[in-house]
Amino acid sequence: MPDHFLLRPAHRILEQCLALSPDETLLVLTDSATTKYGAAFAAAGHIIGAEVVELTMTPRTRHGEEPPAPVAAAMAAADAIVAPTTFSVNHSQARLAASRAGARLIFMPDVCDEVFTDGSLEIDFAERKVVIDRIAAILDAGSTYRVTTPGGTDLTASIAGKKAVPQSGICHEPGTISPPPCIEVAVAPDEGTLEGVMVVDGALVPGGPAESPVRVTFQQGRITSIEGGRQADAFRALLESYGDQNMYHAVELGLGMNPNARIGSGGGLEDEAELGTMHVGIGNGITFGSSVRAPGHCDLVTRDARVTVDGVVILADGVTLPQA
Known part of the structure; x- marks a missing residue:
């Protein structure tokens, strides 16, 4: 039983x-x-x-x-x-x-047990799907993606021609996927276009909540440096352990969309899901429409993200915009 x-x-x-x-x-x-x-x-x-x-x-x-x-x-x-x-x-x-x-x-x-008890599954998945699909449509039509945070993140990328991947928790149609409570909407950056600095003050997946900020620099779509304390060293070693340079490529720009999810609660399932956070996925990107193949996939999460697509704000102050 x-x-x-x-x-x-x-x-x-x-x-x-x-x-x-x-x-x-x-x-x-x-x-x-x-x-x-x-x-x-x-x-x-x-x-x-x-x-x-x-x-x-x-x-x-x-x-x-x-x-x-x-x-x-x-x-x-x-x-x-x-x-x-x-x-x-x-x-x-x-x-x-x-x-x-x-x-x-x-x-x-x-x-883990906490996923089933902390309320992150007690959301209206159908309502979230409406919001996620609205943002996905903006991403589908967009060309330029930018994210900034009060902590120092400033990233830009081209997404022209890429199709968004909405993961609302609703899998009613054949072939659909989702990882509730980690509901999100993501898009692959055009290969080689992500530029700038990401201050990871949310979580490293795998690795857990950020104990102190980890500074990750991207040039021409790939990680060129990882700076910080113990977690930065561990994450650098993790990527090296794969023995594949494609693990350093950015393949996903994702937005957490679960209002009940919290970083540090419910294991890694919630570390990417918290509303107001943004994450960059690296490594294998074939499930996001990227051409980059790698033996694994990792994510870097930043808090308090302000995200624009072609200058239109789609996330700010923990609220998705524009409102319906």
């Missing part, structure tokens, strides 16, 4: 986010460290009446690492997937194949 406090939020995700129906096959994918969360989703799936398939794999070692071949095959065969795992399955070829096959996917890396 699943822990009782997990069942209601799990049912909410299957019902509201996936719109799971009794005639569908639900794949519940976990690893050996996250099985209790899978049990909650499996129980909720049985309550709905779906055909539930549970698979447990060995924990991956980093975000984007490929799952075993039998898991990849099951993902491509499912109608809907929920994946509370230690590391994200999103930035993988298996996920892309499953999406092409029409599977709807909710992925929850770094899952």
Whole structure:
């Protein structure tokens, strides 16, 4: 039996986010460290009446690492997937194949009890989708992206021709994905165009909330320096450990869109989601429409972001603009 406090939020995700129906096959994918969360989703799936398939794999070692071949095959065969795992399955070829096959996917890396108890899942996903889709339309039509913060961030990039990736938590259409409570709207910068300085005073993913600001410089779309204290050293070592220069490329410009999410609460799922924050994703960018491929994906989060697209403010003072 699943822990009782997990069942209601799990049912909410299957019902509201996936719109799971009794005639569908639900794949519940976990690893050996996250099985209790899978049990909650499996129980909720049985309550709905779906055909539930549970698979447990060995924990991956980093975000984007490929799952075993039998898991990849099951993902491509499912109608809907929920994946509370230690590391994200999103930035993988298996996920892309499953999406092409029409599977709807909710992925929850770094899952923990707090995600289910701190209120970050108690939001109106449909209302958030309206706001996120409005911002996505602005990004789709935009050419120049800029973000500044009181802490010293000043970044510019071209996004001409790039299509936004809205992740509202709503996965009702075939092939859609989202990682609630990490709801966001993102766009890939044109390769080689991100320039400036990012003061990471929110979080490093992986790495956790920023203990002190980490200063990251981008030139021609890639990181050229990482300065700061212990976390800067650790993040620099992490990137070096991949042994791939593409890990230094910027591939995502994302905005956190969950008003109930808080950096430092609920693990990494909420570190990118807090409304008012902006993050730059580096490394593998194929899921964001970037041509950059890498063995992993990491994110850098800054607080109190002011973001403009072609001079139009879309985020300031924790409020998304323009209002409907």
